[in-house]
Amino acid sequence: MGKSFEEVLERVRAMEFAEQFDMVVAIANGGIIPAAMINQRLGCEYYLLKLNLRDAMQNKLYDKPKLLAEIDFDYKGKRILLVDDRVKTGTTLEFAKELLSDALLVKTLAVNGKADYCLYDELCFRFPWIV
Numbered sequence: 001m002g003k004s005f006e007e008v009l010e011r012v013r014a015m016e017f018a019e020q021f022d023m024v025v026a027i028a029n030g031g032i033i034p035a036a037m038i039n040q041r042l043g044c045e046y047y048l049l050k051l052n053l054r055d056a057m058q059n060k061l062y063d064k065p066k067l068l069a070e071i072d073f074d075y076k077g078k079r080i081l082l083v084d085d086r087v088k089t090g091t092t093l094e095f096a097k098e099l100l101s102d103a104l105l106v107k108t109l110a111v112n113g114k115a116d117y118c119l120y121d122e123l124c125f126r127f128p129w130i131v
Helices: 005-014 032-042 091-099
Strands: 023-028 045-052 079-087 105-113 117-120
Touching: 005 032, 005 117, 023 032, 023 091, 032 045, 032 079, 032 105, 045 091, 079 091, 091 105
Parallel strands: 023 045, 023 079, 079 105, 105 117
Antiparallel strands: none
């Protein structure tokens, strides 16, 4: 079901976090817009982790996620909120957490799906920023 941008934004504004974070890390490309919204609210450092597993139609491209660009930010000892748009199996989030294993803390956030923090968990979900 489609949500309006304002509905998603309201959920972001109302979300309560149990932790403090040093940085927001977006899984690019899907996590860029939601991570930017979260980062505006939290006001901490913001970085991209360029991974890929599925195409725009959510068809699996690879057996496991691929790192598309070297990690170019210092995450060691930091408290990270890792953000993605959609979590289906959790494979990409788990791979990202392994990559960031030297962080002090990694919590996950999904706009839709299962994560430490999620805005929605619906079978059929349409993102308002996809045209």
